[in-house]
């Protein structure tokens with residue numbers, strides 16, 4: 568019985584990933600509805616299904632079958648599914664735990680992964696200020712100071728934008744808010760050694776990891 572349920576969950580996760588890869592916006596939304604109605608939603612499901620669908624879309628892009636418009640349609644399908652999950656995720660939200668500013672660094676307009684991280688972190692009980700994509704170091708630091716953020720989560724999906732993470736950290740130091748705010752970095756080209764090199768506090772590979780890191784931060788640095 569438990570095996571049958573696990574199999575059905577895996578099958579529906581696969582259906583959602585396929586709908587994202589195949590740019591089927593309606594199917595993605597319908598599949599998300601089936602998942603929530605069946606009570607099968609799990610935080611990891613959103614992240615793993617979107618990652619699988621987009622990674623197959625990426626392969627098709629590399630093979631010359633997809634171009635930028637196709638990738639954008641896949642992103643639309645992922646967003647539609649996310650919209651269905653959102654109220655369900657927020658309904659299970661615990662008491663506020665801390666405050667996080669998040670955004671994609673200057674020069675980088677990729678935001679699918681960053682949006683998932685923001686949503687999962689918010690659903691886990693954090694006040695999240697998502698300041699968008701292609702965000703300058705100045706805007707990041709203004710937001711950290713204004714919101715008195717416990718943590719700043721920086722995203723980069725490109726080797727050409729990842730060095731802007733270092734600019735943000737240096738500006739935090741110059742403007743005196745580095746000590747009070749932990750910095751988490753993530754995204755495809757980021758590694759633990761890169762995080763260490765630029766003086767970030769943590770590298771995170773996923774939305775789930777980010778929640779675990781934030782809980783750890785609040786335990787050691789929270790009020």
Ligand code: B12
Pocket residue numbers: 614617618621622624625628629635638639642669674675676677678679680681683684720721722723724725726727751752753754755756771772773774777
């Ligand atoms: C979709 C996509 C696009 C879409 C973006 C739509 C959108 N709204 O985001 C569009 C079509 C607009 C696009 C444009 C471009 N793209 Co693009 N794109 C991709 C693609 C195929 C998938 C990315 C994705 O969404 N993955 C799905 C999500 C769920 O996974 P993820 O982002 O990795 O996120 C997970 C983790 O990394 C982590 N994470 C992510 N963000 C964060 C943030 C924090 C704080 C934390 C803790 C963790 C975390 O958690 C997430 C969930 O598990 C990648 C290929 C790839 N394999 O990554 C190329 C890719 C990133 N793009 C690339 C390029 C080159 C471009 C363009 C320059 C193409 C062009 N010629 O115009 C432009 C650049 C635009 C710009 N200036 O930013 C290259 C980058 C190469 C490099 N230099 O490093 C890649 C790698 C493709 C390739 N193989 O060449 N792209």
